[in-house]
Amino acid sequence: MTEKNVSEKMDKAKQKESQAAEKTQEPEDLRQLLAKAGETGSYEDKLRLYDKALTLDPLFLDAWIQKGFALDRMGKSKEALACYDRALEIDPENLGIRCLKGFAFNNLREFEKSIESYNEVLKANPDDVFSLCQKGSALESLGRYGEAMQCYDKALDIDPTDVLIREKKLRLLEVIYKKGTLADSPDSSFN
Incomplete structure (x- = not known):
């Protein structure tokens, strides 16, 4: 084998190695972009x-x-929902995306849709404390205090140490006390 042939083979091997490296780097570049996005303070960036x-x-x-x-x-939030819908097309079973949709609907004050999103999560995972808490907040916003209280109570049964849910429940009790009624509660006839 001549020196020229060896050199050509080395060049071809380096070229193939370089092409292989580019292919394996692309996914890494994607992760690096997300990491960089996580480090920046500007939402536009x-x-x-x-x-x-x-x-x-x-x-x-x-x-x-x-x-x-x-x-x-x-x-x-409307644009966010479009992103979440696209994400659900990619991974339809992802409960986290459904939670995020519920949160976006809350921000749009579309509480019924928010509740639907949390119900989808709770159907698959009835012990999801976050979804129970957020569903309770949406119900509370609609004035459905009894249902909201049931969500908070169930969440606290699952995680009695959750301070945020305890605070939400106490605030709701204060609202109920000031209004003098829990109109949609099972024991409303006793008020």
């Missing part, structure tokens, strides 16, 4: 990075979820 990741891979689930979360935090 986060969105640019999520969009860049989605340009590289339109099926990148985490980018859709994080983009939706950033949009919701920016007060763009």
